[in-house]
Amino acid sequence: MPTTLITNGTVVNADAAIRADVLVRDGRIVALGTGTDWTADHVVDATGKLVMPGGIDAHTHLEYPVDGFSTHTADDFHSGTVAAACGGTTTVIDFVKKEPDRTLYDTYLRRRDTAAAKAVVDVGLHAIVPPRAAQPDVLDDLRRLVGEGATSWKFFMAYPGQMVDDDELLDGFELARDLDVLPMVHAENGHMVAREVRRLVDSGRTAESFHMRAHGHDSEAEAVHRAVVLADSIGTPLYVVHVSSAAAADEISQARAAGSRVYGETCPQYLVVAYEDYADLGERAAAYVCSPPIRERSNQDGLWRMLATGALSTVATDHAGFCLHQPEDLPPQKLRSPGYFPKVPNGVPGVEDRLMVLWQSGVVSGVIDPCRFVDLVAARPAKLFGLFPRKGVVAVGADADLVIWDPAADHVITAAGSHTRTDYNIYEGMRVTGRPVHVFSRGEHLVDPDGLRTDTPGRGAFLTRAAPRLH
Amino acid sequence: MPTTLITNGTVVNADAAIRADVLVRDGRIVALGTGTDWTADHVVDATGKLVMPGGIDAHTHLEYPVDGFSTHTADDFHSGTVAAACGGTTTVIDFVKKEPDRTLYDTYLRRRDTAAAKAVVDVGLHAIVPPRAAQPDVLDDLRRLVGEGATSWKFFMAYPGQMVDDDELLDGFELARDLDVLPMVHAENGHMVAREVRRLVDSGRTAESFHMRAHGHDSEAEAVHRAVVLADSIGTPLYVVHVSSAAAADEISQARAAGSRVYGETCPQYLVVAYEDYADLGERAAAYVCSPPIRERSNQDGLWRMLATGALSTVATDHAGFCLHQPEDLPPQKLRSPGYFPKVPNGVPGVEDRLMVLWQSGVVSGVIDPCRFVDLVAARPAKLFGLFPRKGVVAVGADADLVIWDPAADHVITAAGSHTRTDYNIYEGMRVTGRPVHVFSRGEHLVDPDGLRTDTPGRGAFLTRAAPRLH
Amino acid sequence: MPTTLITNGTVVNADAAIRADVLVRDGRIVALGTGTDWTADHVVDATGKLVMPGGIDAHTHLEYPVDGFSTHTADDFHSGTVAAACGGTTTVIDFVKKEPDRTLYDTYLRRRDTAAAKAVVDVGLHAIVPPRAAQPDVLDDLRRLVGEGATSWKFFMAYPGQMVDDDELLDGFELARDLDVLPMVHAENGHMVAREVRRLVDSGRTAESFHMRAHGHDSEAEAVHRAVVLADSIGTPLYVVHVSSAAAADEISQARAAGSRVYGETCPQYLVVAYEDYADLGERAAAYVCSPPIRERSNQDGLWRMLATGALSTVATDHAGFCLHQPEDLPPQKLRSPGYFPKVPNGVPGVEDRLMVLWQSGVVSGVIDPCRFVDLVAARPAKLFGLFPRKGVVAVGADADLVIWDPAADHVITAAGSHTRTDYNIYEGMRVTGRPVHVFSRGEHLVDPDGLRTDTPGRGAFLTRAAPRLH
Amino acid sequence: MPTTLITNGTVVNADAAIRADVLVRDGRIVALGTGTDWTADHVVDATGKLVMPGGIDAHTHLEYPVDGFSTHTADDFHSGTVAAACGGTTTVIDFVKKEPDRTLYDTYLRRRDTAAAKAVVDVGLHAIVPPRAAQPDVLDDLRRLVGEGATSWKFFMAYPGQMVDDDELLDGFELARDLDVLPMVHAENGHMVAREVRRLVDSGRTAESFHMRAHGHDSEAEAVHRAVVLADSIGTPLYVVHVSSAAAADEISQARAAGSRVYGETCPQYLVVAYEDYADLGERAAAYVCSPPIRERSNQDGLWRMLATGALSTVATDHAGFCLHQPEDLPPQKLRSPGYFPKVPNGVPGVEDRLMVLWQSGVVSGVIDPCRFVDLVAARPAKLFGLFPRKGVVAVGADADLVIWDPAADHVITAAGSHTRTDYNIYEGMRVTGRPVHVFSRGEHLVDPDGLRTDTPGRGAFLTRAAPRLH
Ligand SMILES: [Zn+2]
Ligand SMILES: [Zn+2]
Ligand SMILES: [Zn+2]
Ligand SMILES: [Zn+2]
Ligand SMILES: [Zn+2]
Ligand SMILES: [Zn+2]
Ligand SMILES: [Zn+2]
Ligand SMILES: [Zn+2]
Known part of the structure; x- marks a missing residue:
């Protein structure tokens, strides 16, 4: 599996937002660093963007x-x-x-x-x-x-x-x-x-x-x-x-x-x-x-x-x-x-x-x-449902489930522009500033600014979850 | 300033505890990683220990x-x-x-x-x-x-x-x-x-x-x-x-x-x-x-x-x-x-x-x-008093204020064994399991298992603090 | 039915305690007064005693x-x-x-x-x-x-x-x-x-x-x-x-x-x-x-x-x-x-x-x-259970259910001295100061200081109760 | 001082509303009764009305x-x-x-x-x-x-x-x-x-x-x-x-x-x-x-x-x-x-x-x-401010401060119809059903349906109040 490097982004976790590059190998995050000379097969520039857990x-x-x-x-x-x-x-x-x-x-x-x-x-x-x-x-x-x-x-x-x-x-x-x-x-x-x-x-x-x-x-x-x-x-x-x-x-x-x-x-x-x-x-x-x-x-x-x-x-x-x-x-x-x-x-x-x-x-x-x-959307559910720190956090050792979020991107929510089979949207017409521009699942680049890159059925894994973590 | 690498420890932050090596340069944490081949002037093995923010x-x-x-x-x-x-x-x-x-x-x-x-x-x-x-x-x-x-x-x-x-x-x-x-x-x-x-x-x-x-x-x-x-x-x-x-x-x-x-x-x-x-x-x-x-x-x-x-x-x-x-x-x-x-x-x-x-x-x-x-002892005070994420977290970019904590070490608290000038201790005789074995301040190794390594007056910095972070 | 006059007592209701004579006729209280010249067939002196609703x-x-x-x-x-x-x-x-x-x-x-x-x-x-x-x-x-x-x-x-x-x-x-x-x-x-x-x-x-x-x-x-x-x-x-x-x-x-x-x-x-x-x-x-x-x-x-x-x-x-x-x-x-x-x-x-x-x-x-x-013991239950002001109050028009209470009388509670068929008393040996010395039910003198005067089965009436009064 | 008898009214106290005649002598209530043959110098018929403490x-x-x-x-x-x-x-x-x-x-x-x-x-x-x-x-x-x-x-x-x-x-x-x-x-x-x-x-x-x-x-x-x-x-x-x-x-x-x-x-x-x-x-x-x-x-x-x-x-x-x-x-x-x-x-x-x-x-x-x-308007203030049961209750022994209230009487509140020197009324034009038709102060008939009967300055007494009663 090729390595991926996300550079120049702000890593946002529940706890802290810091500037760091994120290095991904074999589907997991293997390093975070600053001022690094790291290289990878696939480099994504996240300048001005937020790097968040999926x-x-x-x-x-x-x-x-x-x-x-x-x-x-x-x-x-x-x-x-x-x-x-x-x-x-x-x-x-x-x-x-x-x-x-x-x-x-x-x-x-x-x-x-x-x-x-x-x-x-x-x-x-x-x-x-x-x-x-x-x-x-x-x-x-x-x-x-x-x-x-x-x-x-x-x-x-x-x-x-x-x-x-x-x-x-x-x-x-x-x-x-x-x-x-x-x-x-x-x-x-x-x-x-x-x-x-x-x-x-x-x-x-x-x-x-x-x-x-x-x-x-x-x-x-x-x-x-x-x-x-x-x-x-x-x-x-x-x-x-x-x-x-x-x-x-x-x-x-x-x-x-x-x-x-x-x-x-x-x-x-x-x-x-x-x-x-x-x-x-x-x-x-x-x-x-x-x-x-x-x-x-x-x-x-x-x-x-x-x-x-x-x-x-x-x-x-x-x-x-x-x-x-x-x-x-x-x-x-x-x-x-x-x-x-x-x-x-x-x-x-x-x-x-x-x-x-x-x-x-x-x-x-x-x-x-x-x-x-x-x-609210990632860390806490991961903790409560036995997935943390495997998921819910951008941290060394975690699954490389990552979202690169563009806080400046405008978007209008519509049913027509959605992927659910439901034919209406209760948020129809809502204007938002901020949206995901890249999505990775265990290191695989699923979504980029042009949209879905892959939708292979079964690439998702079934999760055997551990005990809840309450804090 | 020499670089320091803390290997094999469990990094404990308010949010998560993960296995990661910590690389320190110029008084700051510059990388966290797993399976790394990093080298440094000074390597501390933290096997079985916790690496926490000071x-x-x-x-x-x-x-x-x-x-x-x-x-x-x-x-x-x-x-x-x-x-x-x-x-x-x-x-x-x-x-x-x-x-x-x-x-x-x-x-x-x-x-x-x-x-x-x-x-x-x-x-x-x-x-x-x-x-x-x-x-x-x-x-x-x-x-x-x-x-x-x-x-x-x-x-x-x-x-x-x-x-x-x-x-x-x-x-x-x-x-x-x-x-x-x-x-x-x-x-x-x-x-x-x-x-x-x-x-x-x-x-x-x-x-x-x-x-x-x-x-x-x-x-x-x-x-x-x-x-x-x-x-x-x-x-x-x-x-x-x-x-x-x-x-x-x-x-x-x-x-x-x-x-x-x-x-x-x-x-x-x-x-x-x-x-x-x-x-x-x-x-x-x-x-x-x-x-x-x-x-x-x-x-x-x-x-x-x-x-x-x-x-x-x-x-x-x-x-x-x-x-x-x-x-x-x-x-x-x-x-x-x-x-x-x-x-x-x-x-x-x-x-x-x-x-x-x-x-x-x-x-x-x-x-x-x-x-x-x-x-309770580091992250939240850092946030509330304008020091986060500069302090209070083991994260890329933070000051290398680090404690290597041995959760298995026994210790008895006494006034005689303390460094304050007070001549009594309200916890006198209390037995504890868990104590700091290494302490770093902005990358400088202040304390090791043999005790204080340096006590130069004025090596501590005065902190100009930023606004509180409330969450 | 003979008339009864209770003189010189302190009438205690939920609301007030006042000095008043109480005149009873046909089982009901017909008058309360002070300085009266009322007469009756049966006069009970309640000097130093309290006259309370049963x-x-x-x-x-x-x-x-x-x-x-x-x-x-x-x-x-x-x-x-x-x-x-x-x-x-x-x-x-x-x-x-x-x-x-x-x-x-x-x-x-x-x-x-x-x-x-x-x-x-x-x-x-x-x-x-x-x-x-x-x-x-x-x-x-x-x-x-x-x-x-x-x-x-x-x-x-x-x-x-x-x-x-x-x-x-x-x-x-x-x-x-x-x-x-x-x-x-x-x-x-x-x-x-x-x-x-x-x-x-x-x-x-x-x-x-x-x-x-x-x-x-x-x-x-x-x-x-x-x-x-x-x-x-x-x-x-x-x-x-x-x-x-x-x-x-x-x-x-x-x-x-x-x-x-x-x-x-x-x-x-x-x-x-x-x-x-x-x-x-x-x-x-x-x-x-x-x-x-x-x-x-x-x-x-x-x-x-x-x-x-x-x-x-x-x-x-x-x-x-x-x-x-x-x-x-x-x-x-x-x-x-x-x-x-x-x-x-x-x-x-x-x-x-x-x-x-x-x-x-x-x-x-x-x-x-x-x-x-x-x-607690009379007025409120009477109100809540549809009996007020027929009962639960010493007032004109009410049933003459009356207790003359001697606040100075000492008594020791025992099973032996009780009238229930239960053969023990959970208050056994409790000393009390204050007890009923006369009890009237709809004007009939049931109890006097010598004890029960009558126990005719069926002299008690079955009560058809009205709607609750909540205040 | 002439005696007064209020007949056929419903006596309303904080505790109870009962049908009773009220006999007043020397400024105080001396008896309440029903079916009485009492007489007095001054008889007020309160049929259909409420007799309340002032x-x-x-x-x-x-x-x-x-x-x-x-x-x-x-x-x-x-x-x-x-x-x-x-x-x-x-x-x-x-x-x-x-x-x-x-x-x-x-x-x-x-x-x-x-x-x-x-x-x-x-x-x-x-x-x-x-x-x-x-x-x-x-x-x-x-x-x-x-x-x-x-x-x-x-x-x-x-x-x-x-x-x-x-x-x-x-x-x-x-x-x-x-x-x-x-x-x-x-x-x-x-x-x-x-x-x-x-x-x-x-x-x-x-x-x-x-x-x-x-x-x-x-x-x-x-x-x-x-x-x-x-x-x-x-x-x-x-x-x-x-x-x-x-x-x-x-x-x-x-x-x-x-x-x-x-x-x-x-x-x-x-x-x-x-x-x-x-x-x-x-x-x-x-x-x-x-x-x-x-x-x-x-x-x-x-x-x-x-x-x-x-x-x-x-x-x-x-x-x-x-x-x-x-x-x-x-x-x-x-x-x-x-x-x-x-x-x-x-x-x-x-x-x-x-x-x-x-x-x-x-x-x-x-x-x-x-x-x-x-x-709210009489009994409780009387209790809290050391006037009870002298005032605040229609009871034997109390001051004959009495209001005969006609619950069927209509009235419109106006500044013009009021006796205060203030030249406006914050309730101006408010229609009410229910008003006082007779008012007695210590047995003296101050107000009748035709209005104020006497306004002699100084007929009111200064009250030396006792300790509060809290219940
Ligand atoms: Zn549901
Ligand atoms: Zn559901
Ligand atoms: Zn202090
Ligand atoms: Zn203080
Ligand atoms: Zn029960
Ligand atoms: Zn029961
Ligand atoms: Zn005020
Ligand atoms: Zn005021």
Whole structure:
């Protein structure tokens, strides 16, 4: 494998931004230096640019079955990871949901193989813990999955067929603690949400925009509070996926201030898109339907403040794209049930947009600095999900997953200019200053200013992840 | 200047611990690498050792006048920085207190010169903002001092002659905000403390151990709360020195959770020593008298939790050593007023012990990991006090202030084995596993396993510091 | 019915203590006056005494089935109300638990008739809402029960066979809100408790004193938090029975401070008895086993503070007496499973002791004053449970349920001197100053200094209660 | 003195509302009864009406010097108490501020005599504690004033010439605690306010409406927090006058939840008037200038919630009327410095409007009930200021200070229809349903449906008040 030298750039890590050349050999960073006389087969001049670790999107749903396996998301591991790469993300961590006729363990192995066969960047998988009723011996499978690199397990506190009760949470948390696994929760009080859906439907309020009404701030905040109490009682850390409500983020903030080891993830859609953006779109509001929902604009301030204070630890996408116009080769997508929100497939895309959107809304706007940006999108997810310092940092010994970021480059986000199969973009028309111009994955030059250089399915590796690092 | 290569060590930064060789040239780190064929004039094998940035003690008082200039601390800039170096600390930031017949600016310049002439490691100076009554035009001096590298200013919320009122805090905070300076507060409600001292004295309770009674948790917590409100009203960040009360730390924690940019410093004496250790020592309790006081053992848990949560950002020493046995060449020391606590010079030593004590009580005990250790003792103070990434990190381009730490080395802390002039040690007899075996300051090899290699006065540089970095 | 005049006493209500004569006719108070020339058939001189409303114990379990109807409490409505009367309590509100082969409605009517046939003082009944699985149409029954005076419904958040999930809570709370009924919760997280029981049993820790370990402060506090969120989401007030943990009381306190209409009840056993009192009693610790458990002594301070602040609104007993020595005519009592805590019938007696114990520990000790005492034991329960101002106040028009209290009378509490069928007393040997010397129920003179004057079964009335008054 | 009988009314106390006749003799209530055959010289039929204790306005400023004695309020003790009586208020508690050439004690006696000579209803006086600099021996005077009935002392935390520092607060609080006096604070951080005034003036923002900008929520909340810490450290209860900011009220709420005995007062102007009502009035905004200021409309919700939760204990007026049109016989009034807010005399009228405004906005609107209304305007101030149960309750033995309230009577509030000398009304045009139709002061019939029956100066008594009752 040829060596690569990136010269004259500013290396931006979570901790520090320094001027250094970066030398890459055999897919790894072997040296950083200044005033060097190093040579390499391939030299990239990064003058005026930032050299950052490749983005890690710890929350995606590629070729992912939803609604009781009645449909699935539009992107497969190929198109999804191509989109990721083009956006500067060199690792995605997706989910495994037990299939009806297969154990969790078997589903995991199959999905691992699918991912490994198609992915263009590296991929890991979180295991979703099914209700005990669906697989009574699931704890045995979970135990085995740690050996397969699934060192993070997600529990649903809501949704029929996925929701587990507190006893199952406690059992799972205990096993996670014993095996040094990071438990994750989708934190909404399922009883509260289901009841609100019923009330809305019963009263005829089924238009797409009513989706948000069913998912109250209180139901999210309550679930966060309870999950923290349960995790603390067991003595395990906890990761809360897709925090959407500032009230829920505040529960995390309070718990952290009191000593709980709880980590919150939020997503760009909650930070920069608002209910007001889709409330009046009629059935096309389906494009914005995800859970928890994209909330009132007044909610955004609190989330930004929590990002700034550190109460929120990561920014992922929950990328789960569906099309508005039904493609022939896909099962029913966003508009399969116009006017009836409970049947709209939940999810929005974003894996390609995440870095640019957060850079624009966070860094350019002055709320966070480039180091914190790297922390949120790469270093912290790497740490929490057992990939650090292999990934998430530009450091000697790390995988050469690198993004050369041009902070001066202008760009307009559009669906047409994106690589996801989703046919719309919730950031359509957003102007950003700052974008990835080169992307390397384990030393391989995937993207350059002219675009994608390679999209070989399967060049991405499946990641067997280690234990979480909490600090 | 000869080049130095440190091989086979584990480089520990706040962010990450990685295996890398470190190449030093002209006092700076010029490269980190793995599998290198680098050579150097001087090669140190760090197999099995940790290579960390040199410690930064952001709170010392060397040859420092106290009690209305009636006496001063035992260590001068030479003995104090020798002690620092021997303990793995390569930077100290001390204070300038306006002298009675001199402006703050003139005092600063004189003290800068004294430090530069004597110091063995690098030294910076915080400016202490005198009451307006003592120097009406002090804001002009402060403005000029930024140019001299005093990018942090300390305000006393207590103590006659030093205490400023809220209006002075607001004026100072505003100027600090405008000049990108970090304001610091000694946070105790001076009225509450003075009143308690009076009550104790009036009732004959003047023994040394009563000192603690005069400094209630409530007076410290109140002052923190108020300082945060004032800083928030101005829009400035805030640094709270020597947080001793868990209740005060909790105020910081709550404020941070709510979005305030407030940073707390604590000290080893508050973390591992307790009132119970000296309450019965009679007049020798003077050895432990400092302000805020070393508190009840039950208070320690809260401080450790706040360290773990991040509510406390740094660990410094407030090193202010006085002798128990009066040396001939020093003004009256600890026992100048036996049985009468108000006249005991306040302060305890620690600049040499800080790293070992925190490593033992924090890292060996499992509360924090080596990365967080580096954050507390080097990276975070470097960031907050305008020295990062010049110091506080083992990175390309940084000063080669390096500690090679042997995590397996046993050591017993004693006054006899220390380099401070103080003739006792509040950690006497403490066994630690983990200590510095080599210390470099800007590439110069100051300490090796045989001890101090050089103590040339003035080899330390005076540091003109930049603006704080808050993240 | 003869008229009664109580002269020269100090009338103590929750609001005020005033000097006034009290004139009673036809079972009701018809006048209060000073300097009167009123006459009556029966005149009681209350010089130096306090005239208070009769106590209302809003939480008792008389002839009450437990453990799946496998046994029941020792007192029936006769012995239990005799004990109540002797202790100055003229109203008890007990519970109805749906019997296996009977609807809740039918069980209620039967229990109402039993109570009416046996009681010596007035009795009301709270309805316990069974799990939906046990009676799918239970909401219909609840609706009907309001007409029968059951304006308060209790939900169990713990215990197999009784525990309801959040959806059932929401349904019940909504109906309660619509019908102006006060929902009550037994607030413990049933999943957490059941799991701890299992863990203790699995590890052989089955001795009686381990009972406490299974019921963590966190499980109680979590349940309170969640119940408040659910109640707030519906818009209903909420009553939390038997708050035992200061952490749970603090959740109530915080919620009230934020505007939630939540009311906490605690019991004398939590205020003055402690785990340390029975931890070493071996199987006789069974005498103290109740749920939530009697906790660590260090927990008491918080409860008292919450009583003082008003975060706790009432003091009831949860009177559920069982015998240590097995009587022939009763099913298995406290010692039916020595050494195995999960089978110990839960509950402690107290209906006769409540006023004296709280007076001694609260009023004599100076924490609360006599007005607050009346508020806690009579006025507030009367308001919350739809009996005010018919009961709970010495006022014109109110039932003449009166206690003449001698604040100077000494008394020692003993099982031997009590009227409950329980053969032990958890306050055994407690000396109190202050006791009831006369007790009137609707004008009838039940108790005088020589003791009980009448114990006719059925003289007590069944109370059809009105809607709660919340202020 | 003739006897009076009020028949067929509903007696409303803080605790309960009951049907009862009220018999009055010699200025006191001697009996309450139902179904009586009582007779009296004077019988008032209260069918359909409420019989409530006369209002107690614990915060007025009649003929009160302001701005360094440069002017004074428009109402004297005669016109002010006439207005009070017409509005249903039978007691006012005003303030004594030490005059420049007189001790506090002497000023108090003079002002007491003035009040006694002019007042139409009963009057008490709080003592304002001057800065130590103004009267070094002020604690001696305070000690003597307790004997004169001044059992409440007010401290200013703001305003030049009145502001005391924390040490003075602590001294005063300690003496108050020892003498069973209730300390009161005007809680604003004087340094913050003064600085904002300066900044506004310096930048030319001197229009009347800028007054509000100088008094931040944070300065009020900070002062409340600090006053509570100081009071808790001494062990004294605390009364916070005129809480205007919901953030400050929240500090009280949090402190109470944590066990502090702190009581908050708010005023109708903060509850129903808003900054938006006067921001655009130009110099006539002077009519609304008071301190703390009338704040943003968005602030009102929090205050109402705090009234509902009990965090706020009383509603007084801070009645301090000045005229818009300058009367000949008064010193310069509201418009003495058009366009320059720092010289506008602070204060708004309200003593006549308080009950009607709070009834309409609180009771008619459903936020509070009539019992809570009585608590806020009469019972609680009576308790806290040493007048209970002499006043503040319709009870046997109490002064016959009675209001017969017609809850069905409509009324429109106007300046023209008011009795204060102020020539405008901040509630002008407000329609209310509910007003006083009869008012009695110590049994004397002052007001009937035709209006004022007597206004004899000096018929009001000066009140020597007892110790506070806190519950
Ligand atoms: Zn989810
Ligand atoms: Zn998801
Ligand atoms: Zn200090
Ligand atoms: Zn210091
Ligand atoms: Zn229960
Ligand atoms: Zn019970
Ligand atoms: Zn005021
Ligand atoms: Zn005032």
